[in-house]
Amino acid sequence: MTDDITVAVAYHSGTGHTARQATAVAEGAQSSPGVTSRLWPVDNLDDELWDGLAAADAIVFGTPTYMGSPSAGFKRFAEATAPVYARLGWKDKVAAGFTNSQTINGDKLNTLVDLAVLAAQHGMHWVNLGLHAGWDSTTGSPDDLNRLGSWLGAMAQSNSDEGPELAPRPSDLATARALGHRVADVAAQLRRGRSARDVAAA
Amino acid sequence: MTDDITVAVAYHSGTGHTARQATAVAEGAQSSPGVTSRLWPVDNLDDELWDGLAAADAIVFGTPTYMGSPSAGFKRFAEATAPVYARLGWKDKVAAGFTNSQTINGDKLNTLVDLAVLAAQHGMHWVNLGLHAGWDSTTGSPDDLNRLGSWLGAMAQSNSDEGPELAPRPSDLATARALGHRVADVAAQLRRGRSARDVAAA
Amino acid sequence: MTDDITVAVAYHSGTGHTARQATAVAEGAQSSPGVTSRLWPVDNLDDELWDGLAAADAIVFGTPTYMGSPSAGFKRFAEATAPVYARLGWKDKVAAGFTNSQTINGDKLNTLVDLAVLAAQHGMHWVNLGLHAGWDSTTGSPDDLNRLGSWLGAMAQSNSDEGPELAPRPSDLATARALGHRVADVAAQLRRGRSARDVAAA
Amino acid sequence: MTDDITVAVAYHSGTGHTARQATAVAEGAQSSPGVTSRLWPVDNLDDELWDGLAAADAIVFGTPTYMGSPSAGFKRFAEATAPVYARLGWKDKVAAGFTNSQTINGDKLNTLVDLAVLAAQHGMHWVNLGLHAGWDSTTGSPDDLNRLGSWLGAMAQSNSDEGPELAPRPSDLATARALGHRVADVAAQLRRGRSARDVAAA
Numbered sequence: 001m002t003d004d005i006t007v008a009v010a011y012h013s014g015t016g017h018t019a020r021q022a023t024a025v026a027e028g029a030q031s032s033p034g035v036t037s038r039l040w041p042v043d044n045l046d047d048e049l050w051d052g053l054a055a056a057d058a059i060v061f062g063t064p065t066y067m068g069s070p071s072a073g074f075k076r077f078a079e080a081t082a083p084v085y086a087r088l089g090w091k092d093k094v095a096a097g098f099t100n101s102q103t104i105n106g107d108k109l110n111t112l113v114d115l116a117v118l119a120a121q122h123g124m125h126w127v128n129l130g131l132h133a134g135w136d137s138t139t140g141s142p143d144d145l146n147r148l149g150s151w152l153g154a155m156a157q158s159n160s161d162e163g164p165e166l167a168p169r170p171s172d173l174a175t176a177r178a179l180g181h182r183v184a185d186v187a188a189q190l191r192r193g194r195s196a197r198d199v200a201a202a
Numbered sequence: 203m204t205d206d207i208t209v210a211v212a213y214h215s216g217t218g219h220t221a222r223q224a225t226a227v228a229e230g231a232q233s234s235p236g237v238t239s240r241l242w243p244v245d246n247l248d249d250e251l252w253d254g255l256a257a258a259d260a261i262v263f264g265t266p267t268y269m270g271s272p273s274a275g276f277k278r279f280a281e282a283t284a285p286v287y288a289r290l291g292w293k294d295k296v297a298a299g300f301t302n303s304q305t306i307n308g309d310k311l312n313t314l315v316d317l318a319v320l321a322a323q324h325g326m327h328w329v330n331l332g333l334h335a336g337w338d339s340t341t342g343s344p345d346d347l348n349r350l351g352s353w354l355g356a357m358a359q360s361n362s363d364e365g366p367e368l369a370p371r372p373s374d375l376a377t378a379r380a381l382g383h384r385v386a387d388v389a390a391q392l393r394r395g396r397s398a399r400d401v402a403a404a
Numbered sequence: 405m406t407d408d409i410t411v412a413v414a415y416h417s418g419t420g421h422t423a424r425q426a427t428a429v430a431e432g433a434q435s436s437p438g439v440t441s442r443l444w445p446v447d448n449l450d451d452e453l454w455d456g457l458a459a460a461d462a463i464v465f466g467t468p469t470y471m472g473s474p475s476a477g478f479k480r481f482a483e484a485t486a487p488v489y490a491r492l493g494w495k496d497k498v499a500a501g502f503t504n505s506q507t508i509n510g511d512k513l514n515t516l517v518d519l520a521v522l523a524a525q526h527g528m529h530w531v532n533l534g535l536h537a538g539w540d541s542t543t544g545s546p547d548d549l550n551r552l553g554s555w556l557g558a559m560a561q562s563n564s565d566e567g568p569e570l571a572p573r574p575s576d577l578a579t580a581r582a583l584g585h586r587v588a589d590v591a592a593q594l595r596r597g598r599s600a601r602d603v604a605a606a
Numbered sequence: 607m608t609d610d611i612t613v614a615v616a617y618h619s620g621t622g623h624t625a626r627q628a629t630a631v632a633e634g635a636q637s638s639p640g641v642t643s644r645l646w647p648v649d650n651l652d653d654e655l656w657d658g659l660a661a662a663d664a665i666v667f668g669t670p671t672y673m674g675s676p677s678a679g680f681k682r683f684a685e686a687t688a689p690v691y692a693r694l695g696w697k698d699k700v701a702a703g704f705t706n707s708q709t710i711n712g713d714k715l716n717t718l719v720d721l722a723v724l725a726a727q728h729g730m731h732w733v734n735l736g737l738h739a740g741w742d743s744t745t746g747s748p749d750d751l752n753r754l755g756s757w758l759g760a761m762a763q764s765n766s767d768e769g770p771e772l773a774p775r776p777s778d779l780a781t782a783r784a785l786g787h788r789v790a791d792v793a794a795q796l797r798r799g800r801s802a803r804d805v806a807a808a
Binding site: 303307308352362 | 674709710711712713715716719743745746753756757758761763765767768
Binding site: 088091116117127132152188189191194 | 290293294311318319321322323325326328329330331332333334353354388390392394396397398399
């Protein structure tokens with residue numbers, strides 16, 4: 001009925017941990033029917049990137065939390081979106097966010113707020129995790145979905161002595177997948193809603 | 203084709219200034235075709251309030267900024283939504299926010315972040331202002347739409363020596379109306395998208 | 405040489421967990437030589453409270469995180485400090501903050517930011533935890549100091565099925581004690597610095 | 607009696623507006639007796655910079671607000687402080703922050719929170735503006751000190767069609783000077799307090 005929904009995952013990763021989280025978000029999006037997702041590392045700010053993001057229904061922003069906020073690598077990308085803001089080029093797209101850090105809390109919420117503020121400047125609709133928290137009782141476990149208890153976006157934690165082949169742990173990756181799936185669903189719903197209006201107006 | 207869209211404006215006002223902003227948000231929502239809006243002061247936490255909010259497609263949260271964050275009157279309401287969170291009763295509704303304070307900046311962004319974090323815990327989709335900023339050049343004016351330069355939600359400023367019959371100024375009320383209209387449009391789009399899926403699945 | 409340093413712990417607690425954290429902050433402050441600390445539940449906004457806080461060298465703010473921000477009980481107190489702000493009555497006092505919630509992350513950072521913004525409006529000097537994070541490697545443990553990885557203030561987490569006799573866990577209470585001790589030390593240093601200037605000026 | 611107090615202003619500026627604000631902060635610090643201030647653009651992350659900051663009693667962080675948060679140029683610097691954090695090399699120094707943007711509000715508070723979170727990770731004591739807000743009544747004016755109504759740090763606004771020779775306006779620069787002066791005073795007070803303790807312990 002409608003063209004495929006596309007979900008772009010625009011992320012920076014320093015050590016590979018956030019890249020694994022990004023992959024999980026993309027997998028989650030792709031698992032929603034009729035959805036194509038694509039990973040966009042923001043290391044190269046070239047036309048292919050900007051064209052890809054312009055064509056996407058949803059952009060999920062991802063970055064490590066370094067010193068309490070998004071990485072410089074991510075911020076370089078965010079800053080380069082100023083011309084897009086000038087023409088409100090991403091207005092009404094879906095946005096969401098995720099971040100990984102070494103410590104349990106790690107000021108990751110500050111990073112997610114930065115991402116939500118960026119999306120707000122672009123006039124994007126912010127989709128959050130939509131999950132209850134896990135690991136918050138004596139019967140809970142670090143293997144619970146949303147074990148860290150975040151809502152604005154997906155959080156992950158990677159031990160300082162574990163490489164990206166070991167961290168973030170499976171529960172954090174499952175949480176990232178849940179975010180991707182939810183973003184895709186909302187993007188599809190908004191697309192159908194736009195089509196239905198057009199049909200009614202025809 | 204579908205039932206009416208309902209937009210609830212759940213707000214606290216101490217001096218009447220935020221109430222004027224709330225009224226403008228409700229007017230803006232109502233000006234969208236097929237949309238009914240209703241003002242819900244959160245002073246009485248009774249069944250009528252909870253039933254009204256449960257039935258709404260969108261809830262716009264509003265509060266003065268007092269000492270840098272939402273008023274105690276608003277926070278009392280926010281805290282009382284914990285049982286709604288426990289059953290994810292507002293999941294997938296649309297949310298947005300607005301705030302008024304006496305000073306130009308006034309830490310109002312902190313209040314909007316608090317509202318966005320509240321909405322995120324409820325799994326609501328956050329809709330922002332979607333406007334460029336005004337009043338940011340020598341040809342700009344305090345009469346510009348979005349004169350204060352906010353994006354996450356609508357801001358208003360009321361002089362300390364002006365009652366609610368004079369403040370917030372018309373441009374701030376127009377900004378609030380724009381937020382209400384946008385929230386209603388997105389809620390309608392999401393509703394149509396849900397219906398279209400149901401039709402396709404039938 | 406100088407009068408005793410006094411550290412006030414102004415806190416709200418709903419279920420007793422934050423009260424335990426508050427007690428630990430007060431203990432930590434009292435363990436610094438020449439320091440007297442006192443717990444001030446903010447349930448009664450009476451003259452005794454305002455006089456006590458006016459006389460303190462440092463005020464440590466504490467609150468549970470409910471629905472992502474300080475409790476309504478705390479916010480009622482914060483809002484009632486507006487007349488103190490009007491005369492900048494707490495200017496140059498030391499401030500700090502702590503919070504407890506049920507989930508690991510739990511948007512607690514948002515609460516600490518609210519407290520820091522409140523302190524900023526009062527012109528107070530914000531003292532943070534000053535500790536590295538624990539529990540961030542395979543050799544770490546939830547028994548580590550600052551296990552949750554916070555810096556702006558002290559965080560604690562209490563399982564939903566454990567009363568205040570069991571939670572927060574000892575490491576979170578030790579972290580709260582460390583914050584109290586540090587606040588007292590900085591308050592003493594600032595007091596000595598003021599005296600030294602007065603002597604030099606005499 | 608004691609050595610000179612040194613205040614370092616570590617800032618990034620894209621268009622020169624924030625550089626003018628930085629200069630004002632440095633002037634304000636220098637106007638405090640016995641204080642030497644120095645401007646440190648963070649474009650070159652060389653040994654001279656790190657040595658200079660290590661020797662300072664206070665570091666004031668400054669950055670434009672681009673897309674709602676600190677510039678990538680500043681974030682590159684912030685990220686490069688990770689080794690300093692690892693040894694808590696800046697612990698107990700004084701910190702403060704300032705930012706400039708094109709719009710009135712412009713999400714500048716988000717930038718100041720990012721700076722305060724950075725300072726907190728370093729265990730630095732955060733000193734804020736300590737001023738009432740101006741321009742918040744019918745008798746107020748944009749020429750008022752702290753015209754924008756900020757407390758966590760100093761804010762400035764520069765029109766999009768005015769170069770750094772015209773913007774930020776004098777009131778914003780006076781506000782920046784007030785922040786610099788206050789930072790220097792607190793740094794001096796803390797230094798005297800440390801000396802007095804050493805004398806008492808001798």
